[in-house]
Every structure is written in structure tokens, then in C-alpha cells.
Amino acid sequence: MSATATVVAPPEEGLFSAADVPVARSRRARVVGCTQSVVVLPALVERAGGPPRGVSLERACDLVRGVVGSWGGLAVDVETTGYPVGHRWWGLRTVQLGDAQAAVVFDATDAEQAQAVRVLLAETPRLFAHSAVADLVPLAHAGLIDWAPAWERMVDTVLLARLADPSRSTTQCGLKQLATAVLGSEAVSPAADRARAEVFASAGWVSNTHVGTPVTTSGWAQVHPGWVTMVRYAAADVLDTAALADRLLPGCEPVLLAREHTVQALTARLTQVGLRLNPLHVQALLDDHTTAREQAREHVRGFGITNPGSAPQVGAALLAAGAELPMTPTGRASVAAPVLEPLRDTPGVVGELVAAVLDYRHHDTAITTFLTPYQHLITCGDGRVRPTVYTLGTDTGRMSCVRPNLQQLSRQGGIRACLTADPGHLLVSADFTGVELRVAAALSGDTTLRRMITEGVDIHWLIARQVFGPTATKADRYAVKRGVFGRLYGGGVPTLAAQVGCTRAAAAAMVATLDEMTPQLSSWAAGLRHAVSAGRREFRTYSGAIVHLPAAFPHKAPNYAIQRTARELLVDALLRWKMTPWGDAVLLPVHDEILVMVPETDAVAASEALVACMETELNGVPILAQASEPSYAWADAA
DNA sequence: GCACCAGGCGCG
């Protein structure tokens, strides 16, 4: 080996290449490999059947151009090593292009094939993908596609599925489930995925990988992309995506579809660029929480519990000490926080054990859910988080966020400050003020509630004083606030009492006061519930979006209507934001809040613009927003 | 040793 061979070239843009992934083929993997013929890429796979066939690059390009000519677009899908962009083991493996009849699998690690893919992607007037962010972000990072024009031409079959049939649940919008539901026996991706999963399992590799999965055990990183099972799997996704697009596109309202595609592209910036982690802050918090967790662990051990994370162990110990615990739905003793919290002050063993367990859980959550994954991205990656926002990711239409979920960071304790703006930038944010109640007022038209909102009267204080008397405290107000929403969303008196932490009589009084004060709100909610019982299945929002109301749960209907309407207000704000000078900025929506990274010199103006984008009016009810102070690190909630 | 489920907990 020459001396220069030990010199590692600096990774482009701080990224590592897939070629760096260490291949650690076990004996099991070698055995599986013997059963897999290797297809030389590029390869053609046809829905009609037959084995994948290796073809020349020229022939592959001709085939793809033929698809564009006849179909007017290309379905696109990619396979990666399964790690996030920026991770040292990240890498683009293959790119698949085609339509419902034929797909060509290209080797993205081959320079010539990659260049061909780049040209083909640039040529097609339309792109189809299932969950487009997962394809466009790797393609853009590999330099195979230009970001903005790609989004202009993209059609996402997840969005098609949600718009074409609002009654289809989110869980049925995964490619395999959707293909089974829509394409029936014609679907090819479910069987191809089962075959893939079997290969992974036989080789001893995991399918469900995450940022901390050792590279030597991840099937996505270890598998040979040319193995015939993988080529079939890769192609099947394109074949089914294209078929789904053909079936679903005609059932979608073009204006609503364009709206969803625009907002998807806006949130995709976060996945592409990401947000920077503060390594020192992550380490400091990790140290603190680890110390505290180990102390709590020892404390719990003193009560004879070897594993403080084990609910059965904790439950058994508490029962033995004389505590009374409610049952979980499956009949086990519940040791959840709302159950344990009131037992904190119990004298003796029960109180002490409860306090130690809750303490342990608090620190364990911080470490395992937030800090350790961040640490992985720092030590094994480029120190950035690149979550994916699913813009129609829930049954109510709300957005969701994964890998990591930045919508669930602790409001207190400095976890949010692990995320920072880039140098020369600041984070600005604003949130809708009391949006659920305002939407409830707008949808119900309740005269009293509308007047209280416009006059700035706090209904929660009002009810708290009526129920608890003129000396009602801030805690009473907070309890009432939870009770108001609990009631609006269909909670019964016992549940409300438990939720609020008051007697059933007080909860009943609260309900009575609310019904008396805002009768139109109560009747609107009751009317919607009854309508669902009578067969109504849809609620149409002001934007034209339709939310499906679950037939089996009429009591959920008011919540669905309010959540979806609030989501549409958020979308409208994002669409207005797109038109500002910072429309391309990295942003994160958090249901009633928008966080954006902007150049620091623009922070004040951007902050004002953000509020202006969010503020509007709904059925005469003002929808207001409030900005937070621009900051370098994401701050705790006020 | 992996997939799956339940329980638990973080958010709005």
C-alpha cells in the first residue's frame, strides 16, 4: 500500500460516501448470498413478470425515454444505506425510474449511470414518487436533481391517496398497504417487500434501522444492491407508485393538490438543509441527565427493583407496599405518571419509590429520546438533524414529524436549545394564540364566545371563578382550561374530573357553567356528534379540505373539525410565508407554531412578517399570532 | 436475535 492511500479525501460538503460503508458479511449473509443471483445494473424489471434483465446503459436510457414519451412522466424511487443524509454511512445506492409497466434500476454509485439518471430526471416533465421527500432529498444531495424545479414537477402518491379518499387512514397510506388496497392482486410491491425482509432476516440483518443502528447489522447498508431480490424490490416500488398515480390522480381536486404540494415543498427544506446541533450543549445535558438518572436508579434499587424501567416490577413493588393502582386496558396495574404523581406525597415506601421512579423516567426520557440520538448525529454525522415533516401525516390532517420528531421536544429543560441557527442566522418563531378556542368559536358561531374573544375576556378565568369562587387561582384556571377542551372533545364528567384533578361535582359544575355560558358551542358539538351517529362522514373546512369523521367514534367529530381547520390556518400561513423574501428558508411547523431560520440581520423584519402571515380572520373571529424573541438557540417555552 | 405489542411519555 502506498503512503498516499492512507490519506482520506475530505468529504464533499461534509458528507461521507456510500463507498465508505464497511461490509461485514457474516457466515449467514454469505449463505444467503449464494442463493441470490447478482444482476448487473442497469437492469430492466417488467410488471408482466420475468427475471430482472441487465441492459446496456444506452438501452436503459432509451427505455426510460420511451416511458416519458408514452406516459408523460417518470415514477422515481431510490434506495439508500438507510442512514440520514450527513451520516457517515449515508449513501445513495440505486435510483429506479419507470412507469406502471416497466422500471429500470440504476446503480447510483457508478458515475456514468448517475450522470444518465441526472439527465433523465432533468428531461422528464413530470415526476411521481411515494413520499417524495424521501427521494428528492437523497437525489439532491447526490447531485442528481435540481431542488426547486424538481418540486415544481413532483406528484406525490401519498398526497394523492389522502385527497382522493379522505376516509383512507394514515396507516393505510404506506406504499405496500396502499398498493394492496388500491391495486389489489395487481400490486407487486408487497410481495417484493416480503421477499426483501426475508433476505434481511436470513442474513441476520435488521430492517427497522435508526440513526444508532450499527452499520454491520443494517440490512439497508449491508445488502448487495444487485441481488436479484433487491432489484425486484427496488423496481416494484416504481411500478406500484406509477400504477397508483394513474388510479388516484383523476380523483383529486387540482387546486387542493397544488396547495398540498406547495406546502410539502416548503417543509422539505428542513429535510434537505437541516438544523444544526450544539455539540457542547448536547454533551452537557447528557452528562447532567446521566448523573441524575444513575442516582435515581440507585434510589429505586434500594426498594428491591433491579430495573426501574420495568413497569411490571414497579407495579408489583408498589402493590406490595400497599398502593392502589388502576388497571391498564389489558388488565395490568398502571404505573403511568398521572397515576403515580398523586402518590408522591404518600408517607413511607410508596411515596419515596414513586418519587424515585418518576425522577428516573424523566431523565431516561431526556437521554434516550432526545440526547443520545443527537449525540449519534454529532459523532457519526455532520451534527445536523434533518427530520421529515409529513404534511398530511395524520387522520385529522395535521402534520407529523419523524427522524427525529422535532414536534415533541420538551418545552422546558433546555432540550430545544440543542438546536441552533447556522452562523449568521437566527431562529424566529410565532404561534397562534388560543387557536383551538378561536376555531371553535368560528365553527360554532357561538355569540358569547366570539364576544369574549374579541373583547379579550378569558373564558377559563370566568369559569374558574364561577366554579371555585372569586379566589380561584392560576392553577384553578389551568384546570378549567383542560376541562373546557376535555368537554368540547367529548370527555365525560368522571374523565374530566380525573383530568382536571377535581371532584366529579366540581367537574359537573364546570360543564354546567360552560353549557350555560356558551350554549351554541355546546349545541354545535352535540349536533356534529349526532350527525355522525346519523351517518355523516365528512367535515369540509373553509379551504375546501375534507376531513373524514370516524363512524365508530362520533364524540371525536368536534375535535377532528377543529384540528383540521386549525391545520388549514397553518397551511395558509405557510403559503403566505412562501411569498415573503424568506420563502425558501428552513422552517418547522409545530401545529400552532412556525419556526424559521433567517439571516440575523433580517430577524426583526422576518418575525413581523411571520406574524402577519399567520394572522387572519375566520367567520369574523380574529386569528392572532404572537412572535417569540429571535434567538440563536431554540428557546424553552415561555 | 429480531419483530411485535403494550405501556409510558414527550409535544400540540
Add this chain to the structure above:
DNA sequence: AAAGCGCGCCTGGTGC
């Protein structure tokens, strides 16, 4: 009959 709603991620426990 009665039911607050919506998520994602983690661990422990179980079953294969």
C-alpha cells in the same frame, strides 16, 4: 353505553 383528540419514540416483555 360511553368514550377528550392527534401524533412519534423509547423500553421491556413476549413469541418466534
